[in-house]
Amino acid sequence: MHVILNGQPLEVADGARLPSLVPDARGVAVAVNGVVVCAGDWPATVLQDNDRIEVVTARQGG
Amino acid sequence: MDVADLGVEIAGTRVPSRLWLGTGGLTSHDTVRRVVEAGRPGLVTVSMRRTSDTGANGLLMTLRELGVRLLPNTAGCRSAREAVLTAQLAREALGTDWVKLEVIGDELSLLPDVIELVEAAAILVDDGFTVLPYTTADPVVAQRLVDVGCAAVMPLGSPIGSGRGITDPYAIESVRAAVSVPLVLDAGIGTASEAAQAMELGCDAVLVATAVTRSENPVAMARAMHLGVQAGALARGAGRVPRRQQARASSPMQGRVKI
Numbered sequence: 001m002h003v004i005l006n007g008q009p010l011e012v013a014d015g016a017r018l019p020s021l022v023p024d025a026r027g028v029a030v031a032v033n034g035v036v037v038c039a040g041d042w043p044a045t046v047l048q049d050n051d052r053i054e055v056v057t058a059r060q061g062g
Numbered sequence: 063m064d065v066a067d068l069g070v071e072i073a074g075t076r077v078p079s080r081l082w083l084g085t086g087g088l089t090s091h092d093t094v095r096r097v098v099e100a101g102r103p104g105l106v107t108v109s110m111r112r113t114s115d116t117g118a119n120g121l122l123m124t125l126r127e128l129g130v131r132l133l134p135n136t137a138g139c140r141s142a143r144e145a146v147l148t149a150q151l152a153r154e155a156l157g158t159d160w161v162k163l164e165v166i167g168d169e170l171s172l173l174p175d176v177i178e179l180v181e182a183a184a185i186l187v188d189d190g191f192t193v194l195p196y197t198t199a200d201p202v203v204a205q206r207l208v209d210v211g212c213a214a215v216m217p218l219g220s221p222i223g224s225g226r227g228i229t230d231p232y233a234i235e236s237v238r239a240a241v242s243v244p245l246v247l248d249a250g251i252g253t254a255s256e257a258a259q260a261m262e263l264g265c266d267a268v269l270v271a272t273a274v275t276r277s278e279n280p281v282a283m284a285r286a287m288h289l290g291v292q293a294g295a296l297a298r299g300a301g302r303v304p305r306r307q308q309a310r311a312s313s314p315m316q317g318r319v320k321i
Contacts, residue, residue, distance in 0.1 A: 006112040034147060056151050057155055060086045062275075
């Protein structure tokens, strides 16, 4: 199946969960389809076809 | 003399300096470190952006090592919905419920969309955030932001990155008169004297980014800003003389030489 990771299409295995896309939770946060998913909930989050996943971290900014 | 900078209290937490620093425009993590050491800001703002494949976040590691409080912003957001999600992501990524709330309404001037701003602020306050909104220097909007529970108000001196200083000092004074929460001059500062002016007008802190990060010598300018903010705070407390139409001799008239 396909998901959209940070705007880019990505092929993932059926039943894939969030940690397979984001192995290290330090300093990052994840939203799936516009809703924040806490790091503690990543292992239980099974991705669905066409999920839109945003993974963000801190960058320089004013 | 560093006694002027006792910091500023935001939502019951003491931020240890009245100078706040944005990191946008700094080119290396080493420069970030030296600028923070020179300016000793009370907090440092960061933006939230998609991760890349460059591995560990060096900026975050540097700032954590420096022990400075992080203030994530919602820069680039154009709607309340985007800003709320960005703030929630920042809370999750950085472990802080403080947010510099920014909702841009016009790409050319980067002026805020204050309608969306007030809406986003209300949602985030309800969600437990300490909200510090970047806004126009308008006492009516400032009051609306306070009404929905913002912990401070951060009016702009002039457009973001313009370096034009405080183009309407009266507007800043008007906001100061309208609200009792901390006032943070955010955006437009070009050099240290303008940071001092912000404090003289009644601001409690000054947030600078471009003025430091894109100056010819960011480390020296960070130090200048630190001193400028202190000078302005001292001058505000000292009470300036009133402006007069005519001259008034400071030397005594008695005892002059007569020929």
